[in-house]
Amino acid sequence: MNEAVKTKSQLRHETLQANLIDRYASKGCVVTAALGEVTMVIPREHLLAIATELRDDAAFQFEELIDACGIDYAGYGESEWVTQEASAAGFNRGVNRHIIDVSARGENDRFAVVYHLLSMVHNQRLRLRTFVDALQPIVDSVVGIWRGADWFEREAFDLYGIMFSGHPDLRRILTDYGFVGHPFRKDFPLEGTVQMRYDAEQARVIYEPVTLDPRVLVPKVIREDNRFVSNAQQDPTDA
Amino acid sequence: MPEIRNYTLNFGPQHPAAHGVLRLVLEMDGEVIERADPHIGLLHRATEKLAESKPYNQTIPYMDRLDYVSMMCSEHGYVMAIEKLLGVEVPLRAKYIRTLFDEITRILNHLMWLGTHALDVGAMTVFLYAFREREDLMDCYEAVSGARMHAAYYRVGGVYRDLPDVMPRYANNQFRSDADIARKNETRQGSLLDFIDDFANRFPGLVDEYETLLTDNRIWKQRTVGIGVVTPERARQLSFTGPMVRGSGLAWDLRKKQPYAAYNRVDFDIPVGVNGDCYDRYLVRIEELRQSTRIIKQCVQWLRENPGPVIVQDHKISPPARDYMKGDMESLIHHFKLFTEGYCPPAGEAYAAVEAPKGEFGCYVVSDGSNKPFRLKIRAPGFAHLAAMDEMVKGHMLADVVAVIGTMDVVFGEIDR
Numbered sequence: 249m250n251e252a253v254k255t256k257s258q259l260r261h262e263t264l265q266a267n268l269i270d271r272y273a274s275k276g277c278v279v280t281a282a283l284g285e286v287t288m289v290i291p292r293e294h295l296l297a298i299a300t301e302l303r304d305d306a307a308f309q310f311e312e313l314i315d316a317c318g319i320d321y322a323g324y325g326e327s328e329w330v331t332q333e334a335s336a337a338g339f340n341r342g343v344n345r346h347i348i349d350v351s352a353r354g355e356n357d358r359f360a361v362v363y364h365l366l367s368m369v370h371n372q373r374l375r376l377r378t379f380v381d382a383l384q385p386i387v388d389s390v391v392g393i394w395r396g397a398d399w400f401e402r403e404a405f406d407l408y409g410i411m412f413s414g415h416p417d418l419r420r421i422l423t424d425y426g427f428v429g430h431p432f433r434k435d436f437p438l439e440g441t442v443q444m445r446y447d448a449e450q451a452r453v454i455y456e457p458v459t460l461d462p463r464v465l466v467p468k469v470i471r472e473d474n475r476f477v478s479n480a481q482q483d484p485t486d487a
Numbered sequence: 488m489p490e491i492r493n494y495t496l497n498f499g500p501q502h503p504a505a506h507g508v509l510r511l512v513l514e515m516d517g518e519v520i521e522r523a524d525p526h527i528g529l530l531h532r533a534t535e536k537l538a539e540s541k542p543y544n545q546t547i548p549y550m551d552r553l554d555y556v557s558m559m560c561s562e563h564g565y566v567m568a569i570e571k572l573l574g575v576e577v578p579l580r581a582k583y584i585r586t587l588f589d590e591i592t593r594i595l596n597h598l599m600w601l602g603t604h605a606l607d608v609g610a611m612t613v614f615l616y617a618f619r620e621r622e623d624l625m626d627c628y629e630a631v632s633g634a635r636m637h638a639a640y641y642r643v644g645g646v647y648r649d650l651p652d653v654m655p656r657y658a659n660n661q662f663r664s665d666a667d668i669a670r671k672n673e674t675r676q677g678s679l680l681d682f683i684d685d686f687a688n689r690f691p692g693l694v695d696e697y698e699t700l701l702t703d704n705r706i707w708k709q710r711t712v713g714i715g716v717v718t719p720e721r722a723r724q725l726s727f728t729g730p731m732v733r734g735s736g737l738a739w740d741l742r743k744k745q746p747y748a749a750y751n752r753v754d755f756d757i758p759v760g761v762n763g764d765c766y767d768r769y770l771v772r773i774e775e776l777r778q779s780t781r782i783i784k785q786c787v788q789w790l791r792e793n794p795g796p797v798i799v800q801d802h803k804i805s806p807p808a809r810d811y812m813k814g815d816m817e818s819l820i821h822h823f824k825l826f827t828e829g830y831c832p833p834a835g836e837a838y839a840a841v842e843a844p845k846g847e848f849g850c851y852v853v854s855d856g857s858n859k860p861f862r863l864k865i866r867a868p869g870f871a872h873l874a875a876m877d878e879m880v881k882g883h884m885l886a887d888v889v890a891v892i893g894t895m896d897v898v899f900g901e902i903d904r
Contacts, residue, residue, distance in 0.1 A: 282835055282836075283571050283572070283574075283835065283837050284571075285836075285837065285838060287836070311723045311724075312723045312724075312726055313726050314726060314728075314840075314847065314849065314866060315726075315838075315849060315851065315864065315866040317851065317864040319853065319862050320862075324855045324861060325834070325855045325856065325857075327857065362851070362864075364838055364849070364851065364866070368723065368737065368739050368744075371744050371745065373838070375836075375838065394724060394726065395721075395724045395725055395726075395878075396724060396725045396726025396727075396871050396874065396875075397726075398874055399870060399871070399873075399874035400726075400870075400871075403870075420528075421527060421528060422527065422528035422531045422903060422904070423528060423531065424528070431533060431536065432533075432535065432536055438536060438537070438540050464540070465541075466541065466542050466545075466827070466828065466829070466858070466859075468857045468858065468859050469828060469831070469857060469858055470831060470855070470856045470857045470858075471831045471856075471858075473831060473833065
């Protein structure tokens with residue numbers, strides 16, 4: 249990317265950011281810019297109103313919803329293996345699986361829905377994030393604003409159990425017919441809960457509890473990296 | 488008067504025109520579609536969940552298996568997202584190699600699409616022609632990565648290794664005559680770049696060949712003109728990208744609008760359609776084949792003249808060369824840490840998108856500062872396109888459903904993930 253293009257896109261991002269802060273900060277929205285992307289966190293009660301404006305207002309014109317997805321923030325920033333000092337024992341690859349404590353996070357910062365918007369007219373993108381209640385994960389559906397949100401919301405419902413009120417047809421989409429649970433939640437085991445096989449005696453396919461042992465081959469570790477720490481201090485807005 | 492009721496038809500998941508494992512429940516009034524309800528997920532492998540349990544690099548091969556006819560483009564989207572998080576600048580030669588292979592991938596994908604789309608609609612020959620050329624391109628994949636399809640060639644910070652100086656040749660064998668083998672080896676005497684250059688020289692003629700079979704073909708036009716019309720407004724509403732949105736007349740192409748890799752250094756045009764029907768999308772993709780050839784030729788020329796590193800020399804991200812590792816303690820440590828633990832990008836989130844052959848392929852990566860992605864969301868173009876199935880086929884005949892599935896260029900690896 250040459251310098252002229254870079255500064256132009258930076259300028260566009262700054263204008264967008266300023267516009268968003270100007271317009272929506274009073275409604276409790278938090279606008280941040282990092283890595284050349286603008287993110288706005290919206291309180292969920294304002295989601296529909298703000299999203300409609302973002303689509304229709306000449307200053308934004310985010311006419312296309314590129315993506316919508318759920319996120320489960322349980323266990324964010326937790327290591328599976330903490331090695332602050334030298335230890336005699338290595339990481340146990342077998343059974344000592346790190347269990348994520350899903351109640352560690354507050355009710356309102358476990359699940360979020362993230363929308364990626366695109367404005368073809370202004371050639372810019374925007375990320376919206378809205379946190380939902382962990383006990384009653386319900387958020388307004390944006391299908392009425394962007395028709396393309398239909399399947400993305402069904403997917404978020406299927407995988408995370410986030411409900412979208414006003415969605416015309418909120419069914420499971422990716423998992424099996426009759427599947428129980430929301431598999432992408434952090435407390436759902438990677439191996440699943442049931443396995444399926446053909447049973448010759450009963451002459452049909454049966455489901456039974458999974459027999460795979462949970463294994464972690466490479467532990468999740470977090471390293472304090474000085475290169476990134478100093479970067480963040482020098483230039484918090486844009487990389 | 489007899490009672491007339493709609494009836495329901497199950498299309499797939501084993502139907503040959505369902506392009507894999509699409510189960511389509513069609514509500515029909517006679518032969519007219521009243522409602523189409525695609526059931527997907529039969530190929531769901533939870534790629535995103537698997538990615539959360541592995542270091543970043545180990546997910547690259549999963550990307551090949553998403554859209555298994557445009558492998559390297561998916562890899563590209565994924566590594567770009569991580570590079571954004573890490574703040575890595577990729578060497579220029581690697582950018583050109585990526586551009587070259589993205590375009591080879593685009594041709595691979597469009598040939599597959601062209602062959603199967605035409606086959607579904609009733610033209611057999613195009614399929615055979617298209618697969619003949621795919622063979623050469625998969626040989627390029629093999630020469631550069633060792634695998635014909637699932638290459639895992641792109642790495643964070645560049646590509647795995649430089650282009651080979653020698654194009655592998657066929658050995659004489661008992662199944663083919665020596666003369667036949669010699670003819671096949673004619674173009675393989677030089678380097679990989681020579682082979683690609685030769686391909687790029689003869690490919691436009693081959694595209695003409697496909698066009699003589701289809702473009703003015705009466706049956707082809709009867710089956711595609713005016714079928715599955717999408718207006719530009721609806722295309723944006725329905726989250727369309729790629730040829731699906733260009734077929735409707737919107738000149739939107741990430742390679743031009745938000746250039747990545749070396750796309751701002753090469754010369755090419757974006758074809759757009761007018762009517763937004765299956766035929767226009769066909770014309771758009773055919774023209775993309777020609778434009779890809781143009782890009783390939785420019786990349787080949789640049790790559791010939793400009794040797795250089797193909798991956799960043801930061802050994803916190805890319806492993807040191809094998810021979811350094813044998814003699815140098817620090818390289819050994821880097822190597823060990825990279826392959827047992829990987830690298831830890833700073834906490835944050837990044838979305839990177841590439842113009843994959845099917846549309847915008849994006850990866851949204853959330854990092855919590857650990858060596859594994861906290862959340863990876865794959866934005867597959869086919870997912871959004873297939874979601875519009877109901878709208879596109881409503882009121883059409885049953886046979887047109889096949890044409891619409893063809894024009895969407897659906898591949899279930901990426902839709903089901």
